[in-house]
Amino acid sequence: MIEVKNLKKVYAGVIVVNVPQIEIRKGESVGLIGNNGAGKTTLFRMLLDLIRPESGEALINGENVARGEKWKDTSAAYLDEGFLIDYLTPEEYFYFIGGLHNQSRAHVDDFLAGYGEFFNGEILKKGKYIRDLSKGNQCKVGVAACLLQSPELLMLDEPFANIDPSTQIRLKNLLKDLNKTKGMTTIVSSHDLSHVTEVCDRILLMEKGKIIKDIVTSASTLKELEAYFSAGIIAETEAE
Amino acid sequence: MTITFIQHELKSFWRSKGTGKTIAVRIVMGVLILIMLLYVFALGFFLDKILEEVAPTENLVHIFSGIILYYYLFDLLMRFQLQELPTLKVQPYLHLPIKKNTIIRYLSFVSLQSFFNLWPFILFLPFIFKVVKPDSGGLVATAFILSIIGFMVLNNYLSLYIKRRSNLNGWISVGFAAFLVSLLAADYGWHIISFKNLSFLFFGHLQTMPWLFLLPVLLATAMYYINFLYLKQNLYLEDLGSQKKEAYKTSTEIPVLNYFGKVGDLVGNEIKLILRNKRSRSALVICVIMMFYGLMFYIPSINPKMANFQAGKVFCGMFMTGIFIISYGQHMYGWQGSHFDGILVSKVNFRDFLRAKFLLFTTISTVAFLLTIPYVHFGWHAVFINFVMYLWNIGVNTLVVLFFANRNYKRIDLSKGAAFNWEGVGATQLLIGFPLMITPFIIYAPLSFFHHADMALIIIGITGVLFVFTRSYWIKKLEADFQEKRYTIAEGFRNK
Structure with a gap:
């Protein structure tokens, strides 16, 4: 599904991302973790062709993201509020995104009807523009807009950060369910270790732009990660 | 504390995105602003000559006294449209152990930095020094200057006060604009009142009774305190901001575009x-x-x-x-x-x-x-x-x-x-x-x-x-x- 080759990004002489090789197969659910400045968002942006890598390439379904646009048909992403058209009402935004995928309004309405619980009555028919919603509710709009496109590949950058506990639980179930039933490939970054270990089968741990650990989630993973983050220095020397 | 505020204010000016542009753009903009200022300055400097041209028979100071109030009326209209509320600037200070009075004094002070508070000086000071001072002496000229400052400050706080009130109730702004327009209509259209006479009544008498300058100064002070007290009661972000109470936003579409x-x-x-x-x-x-x-x-x-x-x-x-x-x-x-x-x-x-x-x-x-x-x-x-x-x-x-x-x-x-x-x-x-x-x-x-x-x-x-x-x-x-x-x-x- 995703293949990364020698991907490197440099800002002001500092290497912020340096990933020699990584492959993510179809149907995998991957968690991306790492402290602030580890390069998670930069990696996402390179995967989505939003910034130009210094060298190397990212392939989605075998297509170099910087060269073609076919990958946009099958992938959806929500990194931050910059992905939302904030002067539209949520309904208008959903219709717009649906329209891009040739979905009728009735189809979009049907889809949204299934997300009543996820929205918790705070999104639809509230008479607000997206810019007037809270950060958490904006995140719900962004995630729902992604799922509306029924993507094969979904990327979310810290989706749990601003949403309430109920929505966190619902989102986790949603992601697990879509991964199991529809084989949707997901990449989710988070600072909450228990969330990632719960949702993801595979964890990529980033530090200073490098992926220093690539582990299959098991019962002991959470403990292992907690140990790493409470004493990051030890792990660093190990990695070298 | 006030000094710290002023320092922050200066930093916010120099470090703002607007000022951090490339040198070339800054120079071009600086020149444009300078040209604009020069025009206004020329207008002020030759005001006596212009007035002479327009009405050669009348006494210069008389005409001058007659137009000042018109200026302030338009000034109020323009301020009401264009002057920005300096509000979010206080947000980072509200939760800190700083006295509310200090914050409000700062807010009031910041609101004085506006282009609108520069025009009266550029427009009227040259005339006062060129004509009023030789004509009626230094005392009267000082009274003129103080009155002009008084009216300026009055307008400044009045427009801010009305703007803040209208944040809570949109009708106030409509009412106020209608009031100003009807004042102008009453003068020009219906001839019920005359600002020329009113303006002359004050500034004309200023020549014989310089102590009249106390009137605008007192009005300005009163307006400052009204604004001050209003702010003190409503020093909450939702009241301060320029966001009006939001109405229900409907989804719309333009069918032709389908x-x-x-x-x-x-x-x-x-x-x-x-x-x-x-x-x-x-x-x-x-x-x-x-x-x-x-x-x-x-x-x-x-x-x-x-x-x-x-x-x-x-x-x-x-x-x-x-x-x-x-x-x-x-x-x-x-x-x-x-x-x-x-x-x-x-x-x-x-x-x-x-x-x-x-x-x-x-x-x-x-x-x-x-x-x-x-x-x-x-x-x-x-x-x-x-x-x-x-x-x-x-x-x-x-x-x-x-x-x-x-x-x-x-x-x-x-x-x-x-x-x-x-x-x-x-x-x-x-x-x-x-x-x-x-x-x-x-x-x-x-x-x-x-x-x-x-x-x-x-x-x-x-x-x-x-x-x-x-x-x-x-x-x-x-x-x-x-x-x-x-x-x-x-x-x-x-x-x-």
Whole structure:
């Protein structure tokens, strides 16, 4: 599904991302973790062709993201509020995104009807523009807009950060369910270790732009990660 | 504490995005502002000569005394429209252990830094020193100056007070504007009251009773305290901010656009962008005001020299049908800067994106052209000029604007007002003016010099049509150009 080759990004002489090789197969659910400045968002942006890598390439379904646009048909992403058209009402935004995928309004309405619980009555028919919603509710709009496109590949950058506990639980179930039933490939970054270990089968741990650990989630993973983050220095020397 | 505040204020000025521009842009802007100030200063400096010209028989100080109150009335109207509330500046201090009174004093002080508080000095001080002082002595001149400052401060806090009140109740602002307008109507239209007499009553008597200056000073002080007390009771972010109480926002759609499919959807979104945001809305308002620009050229009594000035009419035809392309287009795609990442990642085909821009420009230009048809009153030739320039606008100028849009890396904060807002203005915006305004005259000037002006217009029109028909070719070129620059554009928009 995703293949990364020698991907490197440099800002002001500092290497912020340096990933020699990584492959993510179809149907995998991957968690991306790492402290602030580890390069998670930069990696996402390179995967989505939003910034130009210094060298190397990212392939989605075998297509170099910087060269073609076919990958946009099958992938959806929500990194931050910059992905939302904030002067539209949520309904208008959903219709717009649906329209891009040739979905009728009735189809979009049907889809949204299934997300009543996820929205918790705070999104639809509230008479607000997206810019007037809270950060958490904006995140719900962004995630729902992604799922509306029924993507094969979904990327979310810290989706749990601003949403309430109920929505966190619902989102986790949603992601697990879509991964199991529809084989949707997901990449989710988070600072909450228990969330990632719960949702993801595979964890990529980033530090200073490098992926220093690539582990299959098991019962002991959470403990292992907690140990790493409470004493990051030890792990660093190990990695070298 | 106040000193710390002032230091912060200075830092916020020097470190703001607006001041941190490239040297060249700053110099050009500095020069523009300086020229504007010089004009006002010249007006103030020669006010005595001007008044002499207008009314040679009357006493200078008398006329001067008669006009001051008019100035302040217009000042109040303008302030009410344009002066920004300095509010969010206090947000970082509200939760700190700082006395409310100190914060409010700071807020009141900050509100004094406004262009509006500079004009009275530049306009009136030269006259006072040149005429009033030699005429009536230093004491009276001082009284004049203090009165002028008094009225200025009064206006400053009055307009802020009304603006703050109207944040909580929108009707107050409507009522106040209606009140000011009816005051002016009562003077000019119905002759019930006369501000000239009122103004003279005060400033005329100031010459014999200088202590009258206490009146405006007392009024100003009173207004300061009213404002102060109001702020003290309402020092909450929701009351301070310039956001009005929000009404229910409905989803709307423009059915005609469905005909254009995905491109139509994009245009629909952009029309919503324009209508739902303060700054882009003002581009539309300018468009409407521009409709009347032609009157300056076509009505002989307004400007006799212009009546036979063909080039001026061509210029104005371009503005009337294409001002939207110029004023809105020059900031493209910065209007969408806040969600540009979303557009890039989404399934929006960039060719559709460009087609939508062309469709938007063509639609609005067409509407503008249709609105200028009443100029037929000044002869069919006027409509002919406007039509030719309309073709030029949708053919060539749209292309020029989009060519520069690929080179514009500055985002626009849609929520801010347009007046005195330099955000998003950079070298691109300064450069774009030249090709837009000069190119039609490269065709027009030589031919009209040899008395073939109509031939020139026909060539301009045909050129426009040619570019419209070759649009798909240009769209391909623009797309290829964009693909090369997209990272830089997206990166620029990410910098808030």
